[in-house]
Amino acid sequence: MLTLHRSQVLLASLALAASFSVLAADPDISALDLKPELAEKSAAPGRKLFVEGAVGRADQRYGLGSRTISRASVDFRDSGRLSPSIQATLSARVDATDPDDPRIDGAVLSLREAFIGWQDETASYLAELGRVNLRDGPGYGYNPTDFFRDQALRTLTTVNPFTLRENRMGTVMLRAQRLWPDASLSVVLAPKLESRRSSAGFNADFGATNARSRASVALSNRWSEKVNTQFLVYKEDSASVRFGGSLTALVSQAAVLHAEGAWGREPDLLSRALGLAAPATSRSRLAAGLTYTTESKLSITAEVQYNGFALGRDQWLAQVQPNPLVQAAYYLKSQDLQDNAGRQSWLLYAVQRDLGVKGLDLTALVKVNRNDHSRMLWLDLRHRFDQVDLALQLLRNTGVGGSEFGVIPIRDSVGLVATFYF
């Protein structure tokens, strides 16, 4: 009897232990023991400050061997409300690079934005006055409708088009906007302020962004939850009117289409680069792409690009490739205008989030000039910590001599980048 009792107790104990172990193993139940962190309070919700340092090694062309490259940057942005209807924004960045930019003395200040904004309490009428970084166009690597992009970069710190936009200066302008629930109409007037660009490092460089008077009108429409369009008209001193249009569309639960194009009468890019008095001709610029995202956190964008003002293969072979001086002028001009040097190009941009480890991201960028068959490959392997980003970056430019990416002195580079956020 006693034995039976013991076995009963033993069985009951085993059953109880089993049920407890099942309970303990139930992740839904154990998750309930976790404690959340409190929300972080920010005294200045519109402020962002980071310091970035980069060091690496570059393998160069033209018999220059390899060398160390480095960069230090400070990036600051603050915006906030001065009253319920008045806002102010200040945004600037300083970059010191080695090798430095021969066109500018010392470290380079990029005063990106400094403006006062007003909006009524229903957010129906808005206005801004000052240096405003106005950016249009949904393209990833090329933005034909972004009419205020030319000469907006004082110095180049990266080849990633998204990161490049972080350095870009705005244009001094008066901007007025009317917003409806599904539409927006905006008008921009940007006066000429200075004729020449500044070579001083610490300079607002209004000669870069306001070297001529400009005006634009943009009308945006939301046709449905899945389709948006924008139409633009742009005019600047001594140039014909340009027209632009763009579209974004959700084509499936995982795919987004974007397209933009601009049309106008201009001299071709080579004539502008060489300062030749060539006649203006009517041509277009186009960019169209598709972004697809997988369930495994991989997002891929493929984009085709067309610049009717750039050289085709035959013209490039005849006019640019044989002459190093023409090469320098042509590619520097395209860089300065943020315009494509090749008539046809394509871009592949891929981001893999949480690559095996939480917070580890891999970004890959490939750009191909279809006319001279040169290409650029850029990889960024980045780990995001709470206050710091650490990144390993690789760059490879390939192409024959005189091609868009074959002409760049750096053939390969590898670098480490550390970004500290405050």
Place this chain on the structure above:
Amino acid sequence: MPFGTSEPESAAMTLQALLTTLLITAATACHAALDAQRILEASDAVRNPGRPFSVTVALTEFQAGKRVDASTMVTYTRTLTQDAQFATLVRFTSPARDAGKLMLKNGQDLWFYDPSTKASVRLSPQQRLLGQASNGDVVTVNLARDYKASLLAEEEIQDGDRKTRRTYKLELTAAVDDATYGRIELWVGADNNWPLKGRFFADSGRLLKTVFYRRFAVEMGTERPTELVIIDGINPASVTLMRLSEYTARNIPVGWFQRDYLPRFQPE
């Protein structure tokens, strides 16, 4: 011929009885369906204030019990149309890397805006799920608009505060094409319509996440959940805690919820 009824009469009576039974069954089913939908609507009202509001959302992410990430954001929410669909503008406040970034969700009209690049990028629903903001939809989503509810059972469950509660277990099936989930199982408090637990499934039937709604407290006049435990459906060791605080009724203009306003948004 029992009970002295003729065969046709008997058949008619049998048919009548059958019809009556069917009618009663149909009416009962209809009543149950109606009740389930009403329970769902009442449960929605517990989560969602009936007027425009903002709330601070703090997310803490755990992997196997170890904290691996944290972020904070403020969401501004209101309905824009007669069909009670919520539009939400999310402003990220931490970590410092993401401060100032915005995400707009107006149905399937999804945009991400980064003030550093001034770029407004349209997102696909799949792309949005890559970010933590995707968890925002377990708070401000009008389930009764997008799903048809049926009452599966009355159950006693252990809620997120480890209390035993009597609940209605509802099954929600997608009623509109753009519903985020294919199916949801939702446990609603039988005595107060509190949403207590949800299991969210993809169209394929795969469990995407399990959510416990807990720490109910009075916010904007009603007891609402102030903490959510979100357990990943594929990897249950991946858990996100969502703390909701500073519910504030606000006058939020309709104009905030379109792409062209994003570069003009200024925090208070």
